[in-house]
Amino acid sequence: MGKKKLSDAFAKVKENSDKAFVPYIMAGDGGLSILEERINLLEKLGATAIELGIPFSDPVADGPTIQAAGIRALKEEVTLSSILLELQKLKGTYNIPIVIMTYLNPIFAYGVKRFAEDCTKAGVDGIIIPDLPLEEEELVSSELEKEEIAFIRLVSITSTEERKTELANKTEGFLYAVTVAGITGTRDSYQNDIGEYLSSLKAISKSPVLAGFGVATPEHVKQLGQYCDGVVVGSKIIDLFQHHDLGGIQKLIQASKCNPVVG
């Protein structure tokens, strides 16, 4: 459970000389009833952990694809409560670690302590809160700590060296290295110094470093994997699910493996 489950998953990736692959899906996109199927599929295809988004009305860091997925989920009237209840129901039907990605507001509305406790009941292993600055972390950190839920920090390409070091020291589970200055969404290429940025984070972080934002092709997965421990892929995974292109999802995941099983 929690931090331990995530660190075990990353240890296994390393043992196999693979890179981690963490797909992001929006909970409730397509209805809550398909969540089980998607989690099972991603686990079967070899994902390391799943980042599960909570739909929110004001998703400031999200690009068009994730925003649209959030709007579809909100139309299904899913809420943080209904998502946690569904996960609780599904507990035991999968083994893959689950990380929740939510803005701060839904956590506040739910109650921080109740949120942390219900995450444990739901088998949630880690949390990402993109709009919670380092300076305000005490609002949630002690409750997460009590439940041994990994509190995953995001570092950005524009963070100062000092801030990068602090985030790398504090993060739990993995360090989420945002690879672009901007919002989520697929892009054609990365800026030239992306390798330096990721390598410098690797040098200061005891936790695995995962690159995210804009990862959209097997080539990106391989390119970024040279400099860090793996990738997070959101918008492209959502696109591929929308197009029922499960082969495309499989190819992306296989690009993170040392010995891929598909060509």
Ligand SMILES: O=P(O)(O)OC[C@@H](O)[C@@H](O)c1c[nH]c2ccccc12
């Ligand atoms: O969609 P992309 O470009 O592949 O980026 C990952 C991202 O979607 C996912 O991790 C995420 C969705 N919403 C976020 C908000 C902030 C940070 C990260 C996220």
